[in-house]
Amino acid sequence: MSDSVQSNSAVLVHFTLKLADGSTAESTRNNAKPALFRLGDGSLSPALENHLIGLSVGGKAAFALEAQDAFGSISPDLIQYFSRRDFVDAGEPEIGAIMLFSGMDGNEMPGVIREISGDSITVDFNHPLAGQTIHFDIDVLEIDPHLEMSNADPVG
Incomplete structure (x- = not known):
């Protein structure tokens, strides 16, 4: 287990995604069910992964990503x-x-x-959040947790 998120870490997080108008698009905090991601598997954008790398357990990050770095532009x-x-x-x-x-x-x-x-x-068929700037609020709960994927919702 690493002390901080690395480029190939599995990370258990709570997150809230907000739109430019301040409305919440999605939050794992609402149902108290954190999400599990594996960096480097292609499920997260490189820009999002860059914001997670280096965070420690208990670490928090708040940032915004433009559409092309979040859920893509509208095609x-x-x-x-x-x-x-x-x-x-x-x-x-x-x-x-x-x-x-x-x-x-x-x-x-x-x-x-x-x-x-x-x-x-x-x-x-575009992702519902495509074409929008997304504001992320992420809390790192565990790094490389020893649990089954079924215990957390994969998102992305």
């Missing part, structure tokens, strides 16, 4: 258009609803219904 390629008949089995879609779609590889992908216009339904 127009991830906005797709469907026909209303594509939703016959799923029921009537509602704007803002998150629905699961089967990708070409068979994996399910969440999409947000952005617009309904006549027979056309616009679905956005």
Whole structure:
């Protein structure tokens, strides 16, 4: 076990993500269930990992990341258009609803219904926080904890 977070550490943290308007997008503190991340596995952006490296157990970090360093910029390629008949089995879609779609590889992908216009339904497959500056507030609880991944929610 290391005294500080390294480039390949597993880290158990509590975090709160806030948007530019101050609203909370997500927080592990709400359900008292910390998140477990492994640095270097590609699940976190390099910019986020850089803010964690060097922190010790009990360490705190508060910082903001621009969209490209957090959840990415909005990609127009991830906005797709469907026909209303594509939703016959799923029921009537509602704007803002998150629905699961089967990708070409068979994996399910969440999409947000952005617009309904006549027979056309616009679905956005970008991460819901894409395109936004995110304010992070992170507390390091453990470094390289000896616990199962099922004890914590992986995020990212």
